[in-house]
Amino acid sequence: SLRSRLCDNFTSLFQVAFRTGDFTRQVIFIGGLADGLLATDYLEPLSLALEVEKWSLVQPLLSSSYTGYGISSLEQDALELDQLIGYLINKDNSEGVILLGHSTGCQDIIHYMQTNFACSKAVSGVILQAPVSDREYRATLPETGEMIDLAAKMISAGRGMDLMPREANSDAPITAYRFHSLCAYMGDDDMFSSDLSEDQLKQRLGHMSTTQCLVIFSMADEYVPEYVDKKALVDRLCRALGDSEKVEIKWGNHALSNRVQEAVEVIVDFVKREGPKGWDDPWS
Structure with a gap:
């Protein structure tokens, strides 16, 4: 059956997930670039709350x-x-999940909800914490322009999966495809840039309007360039998402390490309110 296949798939990929608390409702945290376990300071207190x-x-x-x-x-x-x-539904009888994305993890969630994969019906709510533009941040780095050109050339030569030179991305190997996705105008990862038009934002985010969604935006996010009007950007993102809720955290940095308690309270408040109200069985 599809149910048991999903479990087999998950375990055969050697993927690992760490869970705190043995309950039938789960918040799944998806971190940003280079993140792993306990990626943000608020996760430990959040797990207890x-x-x-x-x-x-x-x-x-x-x-x-x-x-x-x-x-x-x-x-x-x-x-x-x-x-x-799928694994949580089959093995833990999950009654539904809330997805919590941090930074580039927000792009993962937006993309996942567009796929209409079987288990996306089990998502009862979404929290986007620090949905910021990788492209706008990378544009502030001197080597980016030249490297975007190189990535585009490699992709058009059919070498999108080949690795870029080390200076393109100093902390991890990166393919031409992923570099272009993160850094180029309207690349696959380009969802939250302040220079996208209302139509472009809607095209990228509009499918989220059927999902309960909360945007948590740090008003002192160090990855958002100075010239960006953060208040205006948050409002535009929320509109494109289908009038989602927003919480602006004054003086908050990108990972909210200076506003841990506030982060936990905001997230738990949403989780309590938007708990599963019953979801469609993806297998019916």
């Missing part, structure tokens, strides 16, 4: 975790996320 509400916190190690992001893609992450949710 969720336990009180009878929710588990699940932290998967995807093949894109740590230094794997450069040789992966949103497509691959979505596939692995679907297998994880």
